[in-house]
Amino acid sequence: MNGQELLARQSARKLLDALCALRTPEESAAFLVDLCTTREIEDLAQRLEVASLLDGGTSYVQVSKLTGASSTTVSRVSKCLNGPEGGYRLVLDRLRQEEH
Numbered sequence: 001m002n003g004q005e006l007l008a009r010q011s012a013r014k015l016l017d018a019l020c021a022l023r024t025p026e027e028s029a030a031f032l033v034d035l036c037t038t039r040e041i042e043d044l045a046q047r048l049e050v051a052s053l054l055d056g057g058t059s060y061v062q063v064s065k066l067t068g069a070s071s072t073t074v075s076r077v078s079k080c081l082n083g084p085e086g087g088y089r090l091v092l093d094r095l096r097q098e099e100h
Contacts, residue, residue, distance in 0.1 A: 003085070005095075050077040051088040 005070045006012055022028045032041055044067055053063045060074050069077075 047073065047077050048088075048091070050074055051081050052092060054078050054081055055089075055092050 004067055007016065018031070046067055049067050050063055050069050050073065053066060054060075054074070054077065058066070060071065060078070063069065063074050064071055065088070067074075077088070
């Protein structure tokens, strides 16, 4: 099953709706802490940092060194960053817009 098939399931749609219902960073933090383990949150944050560094032109080796991410994780994030879904790219662009 691919990601799109998984997200078509009713339970996954409910999760997406729940994420969209969050209005503040504090609400998001409370939900993440309830939903995920500390390790899962760390992994998600690491992947976003990897995507940000790759998007900024940092090499795979340097990204791995800076974040502690495995080469497999860096490669997977790079594939997604440059893939057709565009989720990382969308989030990174929006975060950059908020910074300015």
